[in-house]
Amino acid sequence: MTIQNIIAGRDFPVISCTSDLPVREAVALLADKRIGAMPVLDSKGAVLGLFSERDVIRCLKRNGNDTLDITVADAMTSPAITIPPASTVNEALALMTHRRVRHLPVVEAGRIVHFVSIGDLVKYKIDAIEGEARAMRDYIRSS
Structure with a gap:
C-alpha cells in the first residue's frame, strides 16, 4: 500500500501556514483545528518547514514569553522531512521512526499534495491486520 492510496480518498484541505505568520496565530490555528502540526508553505505550495507543538515547546524554552511574538519562520523545523506519494506505508513508518517525527508532508514535483500523520499510518496498519x-476466521469457519 502506498501513501497515494492513503490520501486518495481525502476530500479535506491540508491546514497550513506561511512563514511570516506570528507564532501566536499559528498556535491558535493548531488549537482551533485540533491538530498537532502543519506544513509551512511558500506562495507556490513548496514546503519550507513544519510547525508543530514540539516547536512551540522548544521556542518557549529558548525565548520564554517572547515566543508568541516571533514568526513561524523563527520557530519551525526546517527543512521538513517529506515523502513522495509513491512511498509505501512501511517506508513512511520507517522514516518517521528513524527521524523521530510524527508528521510528513507528501510532496510531488516540489509541491505539497497532502499531509500524513503517524496516526493515519497506524490506523491503516490496524485496519489491515x-x-x-x-x-x-471466515476461512477457518468455512473449512
Missing part, C-alpha cells in the same frame, strides 16, 4: 484476522 483486522481485515486479515477476519479473513482467517
Whole structure:
C-alpha cells in the first residue's frame, strides 16, 4: 500500500501556514483545528518547514514569553522531512521512526499534495491486520 492510496480518498484541505505568520496565530490555528502540526508553505505550495507543538515547546524554552511574538519562520523545523506519494506505508513508518517525527508532508514535483500523520499510518496498519484476522476466521469457519 502506498501513501497515494492513503490520501486518495481525502476530500479535506491540508491546514497550513506561511512563514511570516506570528507564532501566536499559528498556535491558535493548531488549537482551533485540533491538530498537532502543519506544513509551512511558500506562495507556490513548496514546503519550507513544519510547525508543530514540539516547536512551540522548544521556542518557549529558548525565548520564554517572547515566543508568541516571533514568526513561524523563527520557530519551525526546517527543512521538513517529506515523502513522495509513491512511498509505501512501511517506508513512511520507517522514516518517521528513524527521524523521530510524527508528521510528513507528501510532496510531488516540489509541491505539497497532502499531509500524513503517524496516526493515519497506524490506523491503516490496524485496519489491515483486522481485515486479515477476519479473513482467517471466515476461512477457518468455512473449512
